Structure formats: C-alpha cells, structure tokens
Amino acid sequence: MSIEITGVNKRFGDFVALADIDLNIPTGQLTALLGPSGGGKTTLLRIIAGLEETDTGQIVIEGQDATRLPVQKRNVGFVFQHYAAFKHLSVARNIAFGLEIRKRPADEINRKVGELLDLVHLRQFAHRLPSQLSGGQRQRMALARALAIEPTVLLLDEPFGALDAKVRKELRDWLRRLHDEVHVTTVFVTHDQEEALEVADSIVVINEGRIEQIGTPDELYDAPASDFVLSFLGPVTKLGDRLIRPHDIEITRYEQAATASGPITRWTRVGFEIRLEVTPDDVLHPDPVQVTVTRAEATALGLHLGDRVWLRPAIGAEQVKA
Amino acid sequence: MTRTSGIGLGVAVLWFSLLVLIPLSAVVVTTTEGGWANFWRTITNEQTAHAIRLTVLAAVVVTVVNVFSGTAIAWVLVRDRFPGKALLELIIDIPFALPTIVAGLVLLSLYGNDSPLGLHLSNSSWSVYLAFAFVTLPFVVRMVQPVLEELDLDVEEAAASLGASRFTTFRRILLPSLAPAIAAGAALSFARAVGEYGSLVLLSGNLPFKSEVASVRILSAIENDNPAGAASVATLLLLVSLLVIVVLDVVQRKVAQRG
Amino acid sequence: MAESHVTRHARGPVTYLIRVFAIGYLLLLVAWPVALVVTHTFDDGLHSLRAVFSDPDTVHALQLSVIAAIVATAINTVFGVGMSLLLVRSEFWGKRLLSALLDLPLSVSPIVVGLALVLVYGGRDGWFGPTLDGWGIHVIFSTPGIILATAFVSLPLVIREVVPTLREIGIEQEQAALSLGASTWQTFWRITLPSIRWAVVYGVVLTLARSLGEFGAVKVVSGNVLGQTRTATLAVEEKYLNFEADVAYAIAFLLASVSVVAIAIVSFLRSRKAH
Numbered sequence: 123m124s125i126e127i128t129g130v131n132k133r134f135g136d137f138v139a140l141a142d143i144d145l146n147i148p149t150g151q152l153t154a155l156l157g158p159s160g161g162g163k164t165t166l167l168r169i170i171a172g173l174e175e176t177d178t179g180q181i182v183i184e185g186q187d188a189t190r191l192p193v194q195k196r197n198v199g200f201v202f203q204h205y206a207a208f209k210h211l212s213v214a215r216n217i218a219f220g221l222e223i224r225k226r227p228a229d230e231i232n233r234k235v236g237e238l239l240d241l242v243h244l245r246q247f248a249h250r251l252p253s254q255l256s257g258g259q260r261q262r263m264a265l266a267r268a269l270a271i272e273p274t275v276l277l278l279d280e281p282f283g284a285l286d287a288k289v290r291k292e293l294r295d296w297l298r299r300l301h302d303e304v305h306v307t308t309v310f311v312t313h314d315q316e317e318a319l320e321v322a323d324s325i326v327v328i329n330e331g332r333i334e335q336i337g338t339p340d341e342l343y344d345a346p347a348s349d350f351v352l353s354f355l356g357p358v359t360k361l362g363d364r365l366i367r368p369h370d371i372e373i374t375r376y377e378q379a380a381t382a383s384g385p386i387t388r389w390t391r392v393g394f395e396i397r398l399e400v401t402p403d404d405v406l407h408p409d410p411v412q413v414t415v416t417r418a419e420a421t422a423l424g425l426h427l428g429d430r431v432w433l434r435p436a437i438g439a440e441q442v443k444a
Numbered sequence: 445m446t447r448t449s450g451i452g453l454g455v456a457v458l459w460f461s462l463l464v465l466i467p468l469s470a471v472v473v474t475t476t477e478g479g480w481a482n483f484w485r486t487i488t489n490e491q492t493a494h495a496i497r498l499t500v501l502a503a504v505v506v507t508v509v510n511v512f513s514g515t516a517i518a519w520v521l522v523r524d525r526f527p528g529k530a531l532l533e534l535i536i537d538i539p540f541a542l543p544t545i546v547a548g549l550v551l552l553s554l555y556g557n558d559s560p561l562g563l564h565l566s567n568s569s570w571s572v573y574l575a576f577a578f579v580t581l582p583f584v585v586r587m588v589q590p591v592l593e594e595l596d597l598d599v600e601e602a603a604a605s606l607g608a609s610r611f612t613t614f615r616r617i618l619l620p621s622l623a624p625a626i627a628a629g630a631a632l633s634f635a636r637a638v639g640e641y642g643s644l645v646l647l648s649g650n651l652p653f654k655s656e657v658a659s660v661r662i663l664s665a666i667e668n669d670n671p672a673g674a675a676s677v678a679t680l681l682l683l684v685s686l687l688v689i690v691v692l693d694v695v696q697r698k699v700a701q702r703g
Numbered sequence: 704m705a706e707s708h709v710t711r712h713a714r715g716p717v718t719y720l721i722r723v724f725a726i727g728y729l730l731l732l733v734a735w736p737v738a739l740v741v742t743h744t745f746d747d748g749l750h751s752l753r754a755v756f757s758d759p760d761t762v763h764a765l766q767l768s769v770i771a772a773i774v775a776t777a778i779n780t781v782f783g784v785g786m787s788l789l790l791v792r793s794e795f796w797g798k799r800l801l802s803a804l805l806d807l808p809l810s811v812s813p814i815v816v817g818l819a820l821v822l823v824y825g826g827r828d829g830w831f832g833p834t835l836d837g838w839g840i841h842v843i844f845s846t847p848g849i850i851l852a853t854a855f856v857s858l859p860l861v862i863r864e865v866v867p868t869l870r871e872i873g874i875e876q877e878q879a880a881l882s883l884g885a886s887t888w889q890t891f892w893r894i895t896l897p898s899i900r901w902a903v904v905y906g907v908v909l910t911l912a913r914s915l916g917e918f919g920a921v922k923v924v925s926g927n928v929l930g931q932t933r934t935a936t937l938a939v940e941e942k943y944l945n946f947e948a949d950v951a952y953a954i955a956f957l958l959a960s961v962s963v964v965a966i967a968i969v970s971f972l973r974s975r976k977a978h
C-alpha cells in the first residue's frame with residue numbers, strides 16, 4: 123500500500139508544470155520532493171492533496187482511486203509554508219477544527235487536542251491566538267492540526283521556508299523525530315538539498331516538470347544520475363573535463379601525476395572549512411578549480427595563498443563527465 | 445513633538461473645534477438648556493415620534509439588507525469573473541458620488557409616477573426604504589471588499605483539507621474574518637440612513653405620519669423658530685452617530701489584535 | 704494579483720445565483736434609474752441644458768456651488784494633510800480620541816450639521832454669531848456659511864486617503880533626507896509630499912465631488928435666497944417643485960456627471976496603480 127502516481131501531466135495555459143510523472147511513494151516513509159523553484163514539485167504535492175486536478179493520469183492513495191476525489195474526502199493532512207492559521211481561533215480550536223467537522227464527541231476532541239498539544243509542546247499556548255505565537259510555534263500548531271484528523275498521508279509544502287535558519291534546523295530535526303514516532307506516510311516539498319538529505323528516507327529530484335532521479339540520500343549524493351542532480355545536491359567544480367565535489371579533490375604541494383596544477387589564487391575560511399581556488403596552468407581548462415579542505419588538513423599540508431599545488435580526484439570520488 | 449508640530453496641532457485642533465466640535469456641542473447644550481421636560485415633550489410629540497420610529501425602523505431594515513447584499517456584491521467583485529465586471533465597480537460608487545437631491549430624482553424616474561415598471565413608490569413609506577437603500581449601498585461593499593481581497597486562500601484550502609465543505613468553510617472560517625468589516629459597514633450604513641434628508645425631499649413628499657423622517661422634523665422645527673425642539677431630535681441623531689464611532693473604534697481594535 | 708483571488712473551485716450553481724442577485728440588485732437600484740435620468744435630460748435634445756445656462760440665477764447657483772466646493776476643498780486639503788502628518792508621525796495626548804472624532808462628519812446628518820452651525824454662528828441668537836456680525840462678518844445666510852457647511856461634511860475625506868498611505872510608506876525616507884542635511888520643511892516639500900501625492904489627489908477629488916453635492920446642510924445654513932445663496936443643489940429642488948422639471952433634470956445631470964466622472968477617474972487611476 124502506498125501512493126501510486128501514474129501518467130500525471132499538468133499544464134497552466136502554455137506552461138507545462140508536470141510531464142509524464144510516474145511515482146510510487148511507499149507507506150510509512152518520509153519522502154522529499156526536491157528541486158529548484160518552479161520545477162513542479164509543489165504542483166505535484168497539491169495534485170496528491172486534491173488542491174489541483176491533474177490533466178491526465180491517476181492518483182491512487184492506499185488502494186483507493188483518488189484522482190477525481192475532492193480534497194475534503196481524501197483525508198490528507200496539508201501543512202502550508204505560511205501556516206494558514208485560522209486567525210480568529212485559539213491554538214486549541216485550530217487543532218480541533220478537523221475533529222469538529224467530523225462531529226466527534228466533545229470529550230474525544232478534548233483528549234486528542236490535549237495529546238497533540240503535548241506532542242508539539244504547545245500546551246501552555248492552548249488558549250492563545252496564532253498572532254501571539256512565533257513562526258516556529260505556528261508551524262508546530264499547523265502540524266498538530268493536520269495530524270489531528272489521523273491523515274492517511276501528511277503533505278508539507280516548504281514547511282520551514284518562512285522561518286529563520288536556526289528555527290528551521292530545529293524544526294527539521296523535530297520533524298524527523300516526529301516521523302520516527304508517528305510513522306505517517308509523509309511527503310514534503312523543499313528546494314533546500316541539505317534539508318532533504320538530512321531528513322528524508324527517500325528523495326525525488328524534480329526539475330522542469332520531470333523526475334530526474336529517485337533514491338535514498340546516499341544513492342543520490344554518491345551516484346548522481348545526471349550533472350543536474352550532482353550540481354543540485356551539493357557544490358561542484360570542474361577538474362579537467364569532469365564535474366567533481368570540491369572536497370573530493372586530493373591536493374599536494376609536491377609534484378605528482380595530477381589532473382591539474384597551478385597557484386592557489388583565493389583563500390576563504392568559513393568556520394572549519396577552507397575554500398580554495400586554484401587557477402590551473404592548463405590553457406585548455408583555464409577555469410579556477412574550487413577545492414575544499416578542513417582547517418586541520420590545510421595546516422598539516424602547510425598550505426598558503428599563492429603556493430603552487432597539484433590536484434587530482436580522490437580515490438573513489440564520484441565524477442560526472444561535464 | 446517638535447515645536448512646529450505643536451503649533452500645527454494647536455491650529456488644527458482650533459479649526460476643528462470651531463467647525464465641528466463646538467457647533468455639535470451647541471446642539472447638545474441647547475437641548476439641555478430646554479430641560480428634560482421639553483426634550484421629552486418634543487420627541488414624544490405624535491408626529492415627531494412617528495417620524496423617529498419610521499426612520500429607525502427603515503434604517504435597521506435597510507442595514508440588514510445591506511449586510512447580505514453588500515457581502516454578496518463584494519464577493520462577486522473579488523471572487524467572480526465575467527465580462528463587464530468593471531462596470532459594476534463604477535455603479536457601486538454612484539450612490540456615494542451623487543448629490544442626494546439628484547439621488548431623489550434618479551429614484552423618482554424608476555419608482556415615481558411615471559415608473560416604467562409600474563412601481564409607484566413615491567409619497568409612500570416605501571419611498572423611505574428605497575432612498576435609504578440607495579444612499580447606503582456602497583458602505584458594506586467597500587468595507588468588505590478589501591478584506592476579501594487580502595484573504596489568504598491558503599486558509600480556505602487548509603479548511604478543505606481538514607474536511608470542511610465549501611459552505612462550512614465560508615461559515616466558520618471566512619465569515620469570522622469578514623465580521624468586523626461587515627460590522628463597520630453596517631454601522632456606517634445605519635448612521636447614514638438615519639440622517640438622510642436630500643433624497644427624500646422629492647421622492648417621499650415628506651408626508652406626516654407616512655413618509656416623514658426625523659431629519660425633516662428637525663428642519664420643520666428650525667423653520668418654525670423652535671431651535672430647542674430641533675436640537676432635541678438632533679441630539680437623538682447625534683447619539684446614534686457617536687454610537688457608530690464607538691463601534692468602529694472597537695471593531696478596529698479587535699481586528700488589530702487578531703493580526 | 705487579481706487572478707489569485709478568483710476562486711480556484713469549479714463554478715457551482717451558487718456562484719451563478721450570487722452573481723445574478725448582485726447584478727440584479729445593482730441594476731434595479733442604481734443602473735436603470737440613473738440611465739433613465741440621463742435619457743430624461745436629453746428628451747428635448749440640448750434644449751434644457753441650454754435653458755440652464757441662459758438663466759442668470761441658475762448660472763449664479765452653479766458658480767456658487769463651484770466656488771464653495773473649491774474653497775472648502777482647499778481648506779480641507781491643507782487641514783487634512785497637516786492632520787494626517789500629525790496623526791501618523793507624532794505622539795500626543797488624546798490622539799486616539801481625536802482620530803475617532805475626525806470621522807464624525809461622516810455619520811452626522813446634514814440637517815444636524817446645518818442646525819449646529821446656525822446655533823453657533825447664527826446672526827441673531829448664535830454663540831459667536833452676533834459678535835461676528837458686529838465685526839461685519841456674516842456667516843449664516845451668506846456665502847461663508849455655505850463654505851463652512853460644505854467643509855464640515857467633507858472634512859474626513861482627505862485624511863482617510865492620506866493616513867493609510869503615510870503609514871504604509873513609513874518614516875525611513877524622511878529620516879534618510881534628514882540625515883543628508885535637509886531641513887524639516889525641505890523634507891516635507893521634497894520627500895513627504897511627493898510620496899503621498901496620489902493619496903492627496905484621490906482625497907481632493909472625493910472632497911470636491913462630495914462638496915458639490917451637499918444639499919441638506921447648505922439648505923439650513925443658506926436661507927436659500929434666490930440669486931444670492933442658492934446653490935446648484937438647492938436650485939434642483941426649487942426648479943422641480945416649480946414644475947420646471949426639465950431644468951431640474953439638466954442641473955442634476957450636470958452635477959451628477961461631474962461627481963461620477965470624478966469618482967470614475969479616481970477608481971481607474973487607483974486600479975491602474977495597483978498593477
């Protein structure tokens with residue numbers, strides 16, 4: 123059982139948002155739809171939710187054909203980037219909304235809401251209005267509200283995009299731990315590869331309406347199917363005629379068999395990383411090569427700005443022909 | 445506050461007092477000078493009392509109608525799409541732009557003696573309802589419209605994803621957001637209606653006990669050299685105006701609190 | 704931007720119902736009656752309009768309305784811009800009360816406005832009237848009274864346009880100007896005023912339209928003396944009651960056209976600006 127998406131196509135006027143999407147999202151997993159803005163991932167998420175209709179194809183959720191089913195009947199929990207809080211209702215009433223719609227008895231609602239408030243650590247804010255909460259708290263409320271209806275699948279549209287960096291990281295961890303506890307099939311959309319790599323069980327890379335690759339974070343990072351996936355998932359640089367990760371380059375101060383050599387022309391320290399730029403002597407490949415080393419490595423090698431160095435790919439490094 | 449601002453404020457407040465505050469308090473003072481007995485006698489005078497009752501009743505009815513029609517019209521303006529919709533925007537502003545005496549003429553043409561619809565509402569108490577409906581048309585619409593425009597569609601989608609039907613979403617999510625705007629529009633509409641004069645002059649005939657409204661009684665009293673009597677009824681109307689201001693202020697604060 | 708507000712749902716029967724109701728209501732209440740007045744005016748071709756301009760009393764009435772409207776608008780613009788600046792940029796005791804009171808003219812009956820002004824500025828029994836009369840300043844039953852009444856009823860309109868705009872713009876531009884050495888007056892003239900110019904324009908147009916159309920307050924305050932204190936709106940009433948309906952329609956048409964065109968221009972400019 124899972125979410126089966128077959129033959130989905132979606133156009134907005136002349137613009138093709140999704141083309142021939144076939145996808146299978148396994149039950150109980152945390153799947154990320156990753157890609158650049160405008161690539162189609164949000165559209166796909168909304169089609170799964172029933173907030174958009176697909177032009178062709180089928181959506182089957184846990185064995186039931188949901189293609190023409192309106193969103194109210196799909197029992198999906200949807201979390202929006204800007205929270206979509208019901209501003210005139212308290213936090214508790216927000217969370218209770220879906221249960222009230224389903225006409226659950228009052229004591230059951232109170233119990234469930236209490237449980238969820240504890241789950242998201244918002245118990246003391248139960249009777250506050252959303253406007254009195256911080257962004258991160260509002261998003262936790264939105265999550266609790268979506269979980270209250272015991273959804274078949276939980277869908278999150280760039281849930282942490284509106285929050286600042288520190289809160290984003292905290293909530294990311296928190297979402298992962300929540301999923302480990304609750305095990306609802308979860309699909310979330312993001313354009314942040316770090317987020318996808320850190321949180322997801324499996325990642326679907328979508329670009330320009332098409333699926334580029336599906337796999338676990340390790341698979342995508344170590345065995346990218348195309349240079350798009352390689353460059354989207356992490357930093358890349360060109361060494362010779364191949365694309366490679368800057369930290370996968372072996373750098374020495376003595377002459378050796380090397381793909382390129384030249385002086386260190388730029389030296390930037392960011393925290394524990396040193397990001398170097400080496401300008402090769404080779405006229406055929408004159409573009410500067412980015413090389414990333416740790417501070418410890420740089421000290422051990424005795425590197426300085428202006429030193430002549432020799433570069434070659436590290437053993438086992440993933441490379442893709444440029 | 446800088447010194448220039450201070451002087452500016454002083455001058456502005458002085459002008460405002462001379463133009464608005466002092467004259468309006470003169471109305472209240474004149475009423476109290478006449479004593480409570482005089483006030484009571486004036487507003488319980490049969491003709492005056494009837495006029496006041498008619499004015500308030502018609503204003504209430506029209507305000508209720510406006511709440512529904514105004515919200516519906518605002519909805520159509522913001523959410524619907526069809527050719528010629530822009531023309532509707534202009535039509536809604538006409539009652540606000542038109543001189544009231546002209547409004548009377550306008551309504552006479554369709555609902556007077558030469559009515560092509562065969563509806564002869566002039567010189568009857570219906571004319572009062574009609575005139576009030578005309579002049580208060582824009583108030584609820586123009587209050588609700590910007591709020592509807594600002595509404596986050598995400599919130600409606602969230603409600604739908606939680607299982608709410610379109611009607612439930614409207615009732616439980618949209619309406620509460622619109623309520624303050626509707627209340628403000630209703631308050632303005634009510635105040636405008638109870639004070640209306642110009643559109644009724646030609647349309648209603650100002651017939652005692654039939655189509656005479658409170659403002660006409662005030663004018664009669666002025667013309668009959670009875671300033672105390674005029675002031676009494678006027679004070680009543682002023683109380684309504686002040687009430688409206690209070691409602692508007694409360695609503696504004698509640699909205700700000702919700703964020 | 705407007706596109707995103709159009710409902711994303713399918714068009715159900717309810718949508719059509721509301722649409723028909725809204726259009727029907729507006730048609731029966733406003734559009735049709737207005738159309739009839741326009742046709743009435745031109746029943747005799749341009750004859751009635753020409754009659755308007757050939758009658759000296761009527762011409763005087765039109766002039767008086769225009770002058771009163773312009774003067775009242777000028778006063779309210781200066782007052783309105785100044786008051787808006789004070790409300791948005793300064794703090795002072797009683798600010799919230801003052802802001803609420805400024806909305807009063809919108810909800811006060813025009814007859815009450817006239818009465819209030821007569822009680823204070825009436826030449827015989829007013830609070831200040833007799834004193835002013837002694838100085839040779841006649842307010843009631845004279846042009847200054849008409850101007851006061853007109854200014855009263857249209858007072859808040861400029862403020863209601865300028866205040867939200869001032870709030871939205873924020874104080875940073877002005878602070879930048881001051882940091883670059885501009886004086887308060889220079890900042891106001893070169894930075895603040897240009898940034899609110901459209902709000903001021905809208906406010907002025909709305910004030911003019913409202914001022915031209917005032918009837919009840921002016922009736923009480925003017926004494927309606929033919930050829931002297933009769934405004935255009937009073938002329939409409941008088942002509943109609945004297946069985947000169949066609950002239951009444953002609954004046955009404957003139958007044959209405961100016962007001963409606965003014966509002967139409969404002970709406971158009973506003974919607975253009977928003978995109």
